[in-house]
Structure formats: C-alpha cells, structure tokens
Amino acid sequence: MKSYLRPYVTRLIIIWLTAIAGIATVIAFPLIIERVIDGPVHHGDAGGLLPLGLLAIGVGALEALLILFRRYMQVRPVLGLETALRDDLYEHLQRLPMGFHGDWQSGQLLSRATTDLSTIRRFLGFGMLFLVMNVLQVGAVTVLLLNKYWPLGLLVLASVVPIVWTSLRFEKRYIRISRQVQDEQGDLATLVEESAIGIRTIKAFGRRHHVYDRYDDAARKVYGSSMDKVRLSAKFFSFLEIIPNITLALVVLLGALAVGEGALTLGALVAFTTLMLQLVWPVASLGYLLAMAQEAMTSADRLMEVMDTVPAIEGGTGTIEEPRGHLRFEGVGFRFADSEEPVLRDVWLEVRPGETVAIVGATGAGKTTLTALVPRLIDPTSGRVTIDGHDVRDLDLKTLRSVVATAFEEP
Ligand SMILES: Nc1ncnc2c1ncn2[C@@H]1O[C@H](COP(=O)(O)OP(=O)(O)OP(=O)(O)O)[C@@H](O)[C@H]1O
Ligand SMILES: [Mg+2]
Numbered sequence: 075m076k077s078y079l080r081p082y083v084t085r086l087i088i089i090w091l092t093a094i095a096g097i098a099t100v101i102a103f104p105l106i107i108e109r110v111i112d113g114p115v116h117h118g119d120a121g122g123l124l125p126l127g128l129l130a131i132g133v134g135a136l137e138a139l140l141i142l143f144r145r146y147m148q149v150r151p152v153l154g155l156e157t158a159l160r161d162d163l164y165e166h167l168q169r170l171p172m173g174f175h176g177d178w179q180s181g182q183l184l185s186r187a188t189t190d191l192s193t194i195r196r197f198l199g200f201g202m203l204f205l206v207m208n209v210l211q212v213g214a215v216t217v218l219l220l221n222k223y224w225p226l227g228l229l230v231l232a233s234v235v236p237i238v239w240t241s242l243r244f245e246k247r248y249i250r251i252s253r254q255v256q257d258e259q260g261d262l263a264t265l266v267e268e269s270a271i272g273i274r275t276i277k278a279f280g281r282r283h284h285v286y287d288r289y290d291d292a293a294r295k296v297y298g299s300s301m302d303k304v305r306l307s308a309k310f311f312s313f314l315e316i317i318p319n320i321t322l323a324l325v326v327l328l329g330a331l332a333v334g335e336g337a338l339t340l341g342a343l344v345a346f347t348t349l350m351l352q353l354v355w356p357v358a359s360l361g362y363l364l365a366m367a368q369e370a371m372t373s374a375d376r377l378m379e380v381m382d383t384v385p386a387i388e389g390g391t392g393t394i395e396e397p398r399g400h401l402r403f404e405g406v407g408f409r410f411a412d413s414e415e416p417v418l419r420d421v422w423l424e425v426r427p428g429e430t431v432a433i434v435g436a437t438g439a440g441k442t443t444l445t446a447l448v449p450r451l452i453d454p455t456s457g458r459v460t461i462d463g464h465d466v467r468d469l470d471l472k473t474l475r476s477v478v479a480t481a482f483e484e485p
Contacts, residue, residue, distance in 0.1 A: 081151070082151035082152075082154055082155045082158075085147055085150070085151040086151055086198075088147055089144055089147050089148055089151075089203065090203065090206065092140050092143055092144040092147065093140075093144055093203055093206075093207045094207070094210060095140055096137060096140040096141060096144065096207075097207060097210055097211045097214065099133050099134075099136050099137040099140065100137060100211070100352065101211070101214055101215060101218065101349070101352070102133050103130065103133055103134070103137075103348075104344070104345040104348035104349050104352075105345055106126060106129055106130045106133065107130075107341070107344055107345055107348065108339075108341035108342055108344060108345035109126055109341065110123065110126050110127075110130075110341070111339075111340055111341030111344055112339045112340065112341035112342070113126065113341075114126065115341075116339075116340070116341070148199060148203075152195055152198060152199030153195070155195065155198060156191055156192070156194070156195040159191055159194070159377070160187065160191055162381070163186070163187055163191070163377065163380065163381065164187065166380065166381055166383075166385075167183065167187075167380070169385045170380075170383060170385055171385060171386045171387045171451070171452070172446070172451045172452060173386065173411065173452070174383060174386075178380075183380070185260075186376055186377055186380055189256075189373075190373035190374075190376050190377055191373070191377070193366075193369050193370050193373040194370050194373050194374055194377070196366065196370075197366050197367060197369070197370030198370075201363050201366035201367060201370065202367070204359065204363055205360075205363040205364070205367065207356075208355075208356035208357075208359060208360060208363065209356075209360075211352070211353075211356045212353060212356045212357060215349050215350075215352055215353055216230075216231065216353070218349055219231075219346060219349055219350065222338075222342055222345070222346050222349075223329075223332060223337065223338050223342065223346065225328070225332075226325055226328060226329060226332070226338075226346060229321065229324060229325065229328070230321060230325065230350050230353070233317055233318070233320075233321040234353065234357050236317055237314065237317055237318075237354070237357050237358055238357060238360060238361070240310065240313055240314075241310070241314075241357070241358050241359070241360060241361035241362070242360075242361040242364070243361075244306070244310040244361060245361035245362045245364070245365040246361075246365065247306060248303070248306060248307065248310075248362075248365075249365045249369065251299060251302055251303045251306060252303065254299050255296065255299045255300055255303060258292065258295050258296045258299055259296055261292050261295075262289070262292045262293060262296060265285075265288060265289050265292055266289075269285050269289070314354070314358050318350075318351065318354045321350070322347060322350070322351070325346065325347055325350060326343075326347065329343040329346060329347070330343070386453075387450055387452075387453060387471075388471075389469065389470045389471030389472070389474065390467055390468040390469055390470060391468075391470055392464050392468040392469045392470060392473070393469070393470055393473045394461065394462055394464060394469070394473060394477060397461070397462060397477040398427045398462050399425075399427045399428075399461070399462070399477070400425075400426060400427055400460075400461065400462050400463070401423075401424070401425040401448065401459070401460070401461055402423070402424050402425075402459070402460045403421045403422060403423040403424075403444075403447075403457070403459055404422065404457050404458050404459070404460065405420050405421070405422060405456065405457035405458075406418055406420070406421040406422075406423075406447065406454045406456070406457035406458070406459060407419050407420060407421070407454060407455050407456035407457055408440075408443055408447065408452065408454050408455050408456075409455050416455070417440040417443045418440050418443060418444060418454075420457070421444065421457070433445075445480070447459050447466075448461075448466065448478050449474060449475055449478040449480060450466055450467070450471070450474060453467065461474075461477060461478075
C-alpha cells in the first residue's frame with residue numbers, strides 16, 4: 075500500500091464503525107416502540123411513557139448525529155483517494171514513452187482517467203460501505219425476526235427470496251443497458267467534437283446534411299436505449315413495492331391471529347412489521363451493490379494495465395554544467411519494434427556549436443525519427459547520440475530536455 079493511502083484507510087475504518095453504530099440505532103427504534111406499546115400503552119400508565127419517549131428521542135438524535143459524522147468523514151478520504159489516484163495516473167502517463175502513446179488510443183486513456191476512476195471512487199465511497207452495512211443489517215434483523223416469532227420470521231425470509239432473485243437479474247440487465255447508454259453518449263460527443271473541429275472541411279465539401287443525419291441517428295439511439303432503461307426500472311420498482319406489501323398484509327393477518335392466541339404481544343407485532351420493512355432496501359440493493367463491486371474491479375484492472383506499464387526510457391544521472399551544443403550521431407541505427415526494416419542505418423553526423431543543419435529527404439525517409447533521438451523520445455537501437463561528449467542516455471532527463479528544444483511542424 076502506498077503511504078499516502080494510509081490516512082484515508084484510517085478514516086475509512088472510522089466511517090465503517092460509525093456506520094455499524096448507525097445500524098444499531100436503526101434496529102433499536104422498533105424495539106423501543108415495542109416496549110412503549112406493551113408497557114405504558116397496554117397498562118394505561120402515562121408516567122412510564124416519559125423515560126421511553128426520552129430514550130426514543132435520544133436514539134433518534136444519535137442516529138442523526140452518526141449519519142452527519144459519517145458523511146463529514148466520508149467526503150475527504152474518498153475525494154482525496156480519487157485525486158491521489160488521478161495524479162498518479164497522470165504522472166505515470168507523462169513518464170511513459172512515445173511508443174506507449176502510439177499504441178494506445180487517446181480515448182482509451184481518457185476513459186481510464188475519468189470514468190474508471192469515478193467508478194472506483196463510487197464503490198469505495200458508497201458501494202463498499204453499503205454492501206457491508208446492508209449485509210450486517212439484513213443478518214441482524216433476520217435473527218431478531220426469527221427470535222421474536224419464528225413462524226412469521228420464516229414467512230418474511232421466504233418473501234426475501236424472490237426479491238433477491240429479481241434484483242440480481244435486474245441489476246445485471248440495468249448495468250448492461252446503462253453501459254450502452256454511456257457508450258452511445260460517448261459516440262454522440264465524439265460526433266459533436268469532430269464536427270466542431272472539422273467545421274471548415276464540412277462546409278467546404280457541403281457535407282452539412284450528411285453530418286446532420288449521422289448525428290440524428292446517434293441521438294435516436296441514445297433515446298431508444300434511455301427509454302429501455304426507464305422501462306426496466308419502472309418494472310423492477312413496481313415489483314419491489316408489491317412483494318413487501320403482500321408480505322406485510324400476510325404478517326399483519328397471521329400476526330393478529332397470533333396476538334389473539336397470546337403467542338405474540340401487540341408491541342412485538344408492531345416491532346416485527348417495522349423491522350420487516352427495514353429489510354426491503356438492504357435486500358433489494360444487494361444486486362446493485364454487487365454489480366457495482368464487479369464494475370469497480372473491472373475499472374481497477376483497466377487502470378492497472380496502464381500503471382503496470384514500465385517506462386522504457388529512464389534518465390541517467392549526468393548533467394552538463396555549461397552546455398555548448400555539440401551534437402554527434404555516432405553510427406546510429408534505429409528500427410521500430412514492429413517493423414523488419416531499420417529506418418536509420420549507421421548514421422554519422424556532427425553538428426558543431428553555432429552550426430545550422432537542414433535535413434532534407436522524401437516523406438518517410440526518417441527525418442522526424444532522426445530528430446526524435448536527440449531529446450530521447452526514442453532511443454537508438456545501435457550506436458549513440460552525444461551532446462558535448464555525453465551520451466544522451468547518461469544524462470538526467472530534466473537536463474537533457476532543458477538543453478534540447480523542439481519546434482514542431484505546425485506553428
Ligand atoms: N511508430 C512507428 N512505428 C513503426 N514505423 C514508424 C513509426 N513512425 C514512423 N514509422 C516509419 O518510419 C519511417 C520514417 O518515418 P519518419 O516520420 O521519420 O519520416 P519523415 O522523414 O519525418 O517523413 P515526413 O517527411 O513525412 O515527415 C517511415 O517509413 C514511417 O512509416
Ligand atoms: Mg516528419
């Protein structure tokens with residue numbers, strides 16, 4: 075673990091402890107209500123209401139404070155972690171050689187630096203926490219329900235099964251369609267970018283209608299997928315209302331019978347239904363959170379693909395006190411890794427301080443390649459390049475790049 079991550083991890087642990095304490099207060103509340111109903115309300119004892127009422131207020135206030143504290147603690151480590159990762163990635167990208175940037179599409183790097191990092195941040199800041207919290211809450215509530223009155227507890231457990239099953243299926247489809255919408259929005263953005271950059275060309279060639287049609291197609295695609303997404307959620311959330319309500323009706327009916335027979339107190343039944351409804355969200359969101367975890371892992375993999383690439387060009391330690399600008403190519407050869415034929419073969423060239431040299435040649439002759447060897451955008455495959463007698467590979471990269479200036483073809 076990198077040392078700068080340590081303070082964030084400490085904070086994360088505090089946040090988790092706070093969250094667990096928060097769950098305890100949530101569960102405690104129905105239990106207090108149970109005491110109120112079975113005690114003061116049942117016996118018509120108004121005086122007994124006060125301590126329990128104060129306790130309820132205290133627990134409620136504690137819950138609010140815990141939520142406030144958790145959120146306050148959460149913001150900094152999560153955003154800080156994202157910033158640290160982002161800086162790391164950017165710095166690494168700057169150090170990677172030209173060859174790497176040639177092989178990777180800029181869009182791929184861009185999506186790693188933005189979307190993948192946000193996915194990881196969302197999981198670390200929200201998903202992971204709620205995953206653990208929900209599992210704990212579901213476990214604790216289930217034990218309580220079975221403990222209170224096991225026949226109804228089993229009924230509630232049985233109703234959880236279809237919810238888990240549907241939400242797992244729903245989330246898988248939902249993630250897939252969200253991805254699709256995102257990709258299509260990306261395509262749309264690319265079209266806007268292209269037409270903004272190429273507006274002169276588009277106008278010069280009279281391609282306005284063609285460009286419009288392409289954009290229109292892409293926009294309609296986004297519309298279609300977004301509508302599918304909304305339909306899917308509408309179906310799922312309706313389902314999510316139905317099952318718990320049917321279960322609630324059954325629990326109230328069977329619970330009332332049990333109260334009549336004296337197997338259950340009225341307060342316990344009220345506590346039971348309240349606790350039972352507390353299960354709905356943690357259970358339903360399980361699928362979503364698991365999908366989020368999966369996504370975050372994919373994103374971390376995608377990020378690591380870049381971070382694990384070792385910079386091929388590392389600087390030496392040499393410096394030049396007073397650069398004079400004496401450049402020599404000594405038997406330099408260069409071949410691109412992916413081609414058979416060398417671009418340069420046994421090049422000898424000396425440029426003395428103050429001299430100006432023009433290199434002229436056909437397109438593809440290797441002029442750009444030759445000049446790229448001096449600031450070490452690439453390294454020769456044979457021979458060496460020296461500045462004031464120092465092999466450029468022995469020079470520290472900062473020194474080297476301060477003594478070599480490049481003016482590009484485009485002004
Ligand atoms: N990244 C690369 N991978 C493989 N081959 C490459 C790569 N970059 C350039 N080449 C090849 O190396 C040769 C030399 O290219 P270079 O760009 O140095 O030519 P140039 O003389 O600068 O041409 P121009 O006058 O068009 O700028 C060309 O045949 C080119 O196709
Ligand atoms: Mg060139």
